[in-house]
Amino acid sequence: MGGNLSAVRTQVGAGLPSLEGAILFLEDNRGTGLGEVDRSLTQLSRSGALDGVRGIALGQFLGFEQDDGDPTLGGWGVVDVLRDHLHRLGVPILGGLPAGHGDDPPTIPIGTEAAIDTAAGTLTVQAAVR
Numbered sequence: 001m002g003g004n005l006s007a008v009r010t011q012v013g014a015g016l017p018s019l020e021g022a023i024l025f026l027e028d029n030r031g032t033g034l035g036e037v038d039r040s041l042t043q044l045s046r047s048g049a050l051d052g053v054r055g056i057a058l059g060q061f062l063g064f065e066q067d068d069g070d071p072t073l074g075g076w077g078v079v080d081v082l083r084d085h086l087h088r089l090g091v092p093i094l095g096g097l098p099a100g101h102g103d104d105p106p107t108i109p110i111g112t113e114a115a116i117d118t119a120a121g122t123l124t125v126q127a128a129v130r
Contacts, residue, residue: 001110002026002057004101009040012047020052023114023123027100030063034081037061041085055116056086056093057123059108060100092118 001017002008002025008016028037044050061078068077079095086093094116099105109128116123 003110004028005037005040006031009043012043012049016049018052019049021054022052023055023057023116024050024053025057025059025097025099025108025110025123027059027097028061029101030061030066034064034067034076034078037064037078037081038085041081045085045088050089053089053091055091056089057097057114057116058082058093058095059097060102060105062101092116094118094121094123096121097123 001019001022005026005028008026028040061082064078082095099108109125112126112128114123114125
């Protein structure tokens with residue numbers, strides 16, 4: 001389940017399906033900056049939308065490289081914001097997947113069975129059509 005972080009967040013209270021038992025895939029591209037990622041994750045967490053998530057798969061977060069180490073942001077980058085929010089869930093987190101808004105992104109079927117293996121660094125997703 002999942003997709004673009006900003007789009008997922010806007011579905012809270014407006015039709016976001018239960019994420020219980022799901023591996024949540026998230027990616028985003030820089031809009032207004034790290035604060036937007038922080039607000040999105042805060043809203044998802046406080047709404048209870050992340051309750052029962054079984055794993056997190058993180059794709060590309062494009063454009064945030066310019067924030068890394070910025071002293072006006074406390075030296076934090078997007079990885080720090082993601083870690084700060086997501087580690088609290090106590091579930092496996094796999095980052096660095098080459099999926100999102102980048103060039104030639106792979107298609108990731110949403111709503112199919114999947115398995116995450118952080119030790120091997122893999123996300124295995126079943127075909128959407130059998």
